[in-house]
Amino acid sequence: MNVPLRKCLIPEFILGDGAINLASRYVNFFNPKKVLVVTDKGLRETKLVSKIEKQFTENKVPYCIFDHVSPNPRDHEVMEGAQMYRKENCNVILAIGGGSAMDAAKGIGIVSTNFNAIERFEGVDKIADPMPPLVCIPTTAGTSADISQFAIILNSSEKTKMAIISKTVVPDTSLIDAETTLTMNAELTAATGIDAMVHAFEAYASSASSAITDMNALEAIRLIKKYLPLTLKSPDNLKYRNKMMLASLLAGIAFSNASLGLVHAMAHALGGLKDAAHGICNAILLDHVVDFNYDAVPNKYIEIAKAMDLNLIHTSTERGKALLVETIQEFKYACGIREGLNQIGIHDADIPHLAKKAFNDACIVTNPRDAEIADIQNIFRNAR
Numbered sequence: 453m454n455v456p457l458r459k460c461l462i463p464e465f466i467l468g469d470g471a472i473n474l475a476s477r478y479v480n481f482f483n484p485k486k487v488l489v490v491t492d493k494g495l496r497e498t499k500l501v502s503k504i505e506k507q508f509t510e511n512k513v514p515y516c517i518f519d520h521v522s523p524n525p526r527d528h529e530v531m532e533g534a535q536m537y538r539k540e541n542c543n544v545i546l547a548i549g550g551g552s553a554m555d556a557a558k559g560i561g562i563v564s565t566n567f568n569a570i571e572r573f574e575g576v577d578k579i580a581d582p583m584p585p586l587v588c589i590p591t592t593a594g595t596s597a598d599i600s601q602f603a604i605i606l607n608s609s610e611k612t613k614m615a616i617i618s619k620t621v622v623p624d625t626s627l628i629d630a631e632t633t634l635t636m637n638a639e640l641t642a643a644t645g646i647d648a649m650v651h652a653f654e655a656y657a658s659s660a661s662s663a664i665t666d667m668n669a670l671e672a673i674r675l676i677k678k679y680l681p682l683t684l685k686s687p688d689n690l691k692y693r694n695k696m697m698l699a700s701l702l703a704g705i706a707f708s709n710a711s712l713g714l715v716h717a718m719a720h721a722l723g724g725l726k727d728a729a730h731g732i733c734n735a736i737l738l739d740h741v742v743d744f745n746y747d748a749v750p751n752k753y754i755e756i757a758k759a760m761d762l763n764l765i766h767t768s769t770e771r772g773k774a775l776l777v778e779t780i781q782e783f784k785y786a787c788g789i790r791e792g793l794n795q796i797g798i799h800d801a802d803i804p805h806l807a808k809k810a811f812n813d814a815c816i817v818t819n820p821r822d823a824e825i826a827d828i829q830n831i832f833r834n835a836r
């Protein structure tokens with residue numbers, strides 16, 4: 453049997469109750485002169501950031517806080533954070549928040565050691581010098597920026613999302629504590645949970661998948677199919693939140709190493725133009741992209757279906773595709789996601805521009821079926 457060469461990079465992570473209480477211990481491994489804490493304004497008001505401040509104060513860890521981070525973090529926010537990092541003479545970064553805070557922290561790290569504007573690093577392997585040490589504390593179960601080789605930053609003048617993909621943006625340590633996700637409302641829980649589901653789908657169907665990424669992706673799909681609806685019904689149930697954190701981690705290990713596909717390429721184009729929530733963009737597109745990709749890798753989708761409790765053995769390819777698409781739609785509805793592109797403000801006139809952007813996104817490279825611009829336009833039209 454031929455085994456294709458595949459690299460795999462997974463950083464140190466500490467998973468479990470109380471992981472957030474290890475923040476000062478883990479930043480201390482890097483001899484901090486001063487820690488730049490990157491978060492957003494909403495989270496700064498919560499007890500999560502004050503928990504970090506208390507630990508740092510008690511353990512005499514010098515720190516300053518940068519909280520100018522928007523959902524879909526902007527290029528100018530990254531540059532502002534890097535300015536603060538330099539001015540305050542920091543040498544370690546701690547990010548606490550969802551994908552936005554962690555991606556912004558990665559951007560700040562890249563700019564701080566490479567002395568150039570963030571847009572210069574868009575694409576694959578464009579970063580020469582490693583970032584400063586970065587410790588992450590994720591507060592959503594979905595993005596996996598805390599372990600991934602990806603950082604997504606909004607280019608605000610061009611209204612596009614830049615995918616920065618490099619092993620240098622993998623954080624040093626992630627402290628994964630499900631209690632931090634209790635602050636999420638239902639909408640954010642659903643959007644981030646679906647994002648994790650799409651990571652697993654795309655990693656499993658990716659042309660760069662491997663045995664390691666496959667097993668993580670399928671287990672993530674099983675867990676999310678079961679526990680995302682349960683979490684939405686019982687948002688204070690820590691057992692369900694823990695299962696979603698685990699699922700997000702597994703999906704992150706899968707996609708960070710197998711990369712993604714057309715859903716993310718198209719979602720990045722949408723998020724850039726309309727500043728729409730990433731998970732919602734993914735949810736809108738997933739069933740339509742599966743419909744497009746299915747015939748290229750039917751056996752992979754049969755396994756994905758199995759992980760979603762749908763048996764497609766002895767079913768024709770056409771029928772199997774229809775059943776899987778239907779199952780995805782039902783799952784989205786069960787999670788309260790019913791939007792189409794029209795509801796997030798996309799008009800027909802936007803589609804040619806969006807399709808061109810998606811066609812040039814780095815995530816399209818590993819999609820299991822080649823997509824031309826006309827194909828992408830059709831998928832966008834179907835998703836209205």
Ligand SMILES: [Fe+2]
Pocket residue numbers: 595647651716730
């Ligand atoms: Fe994503």
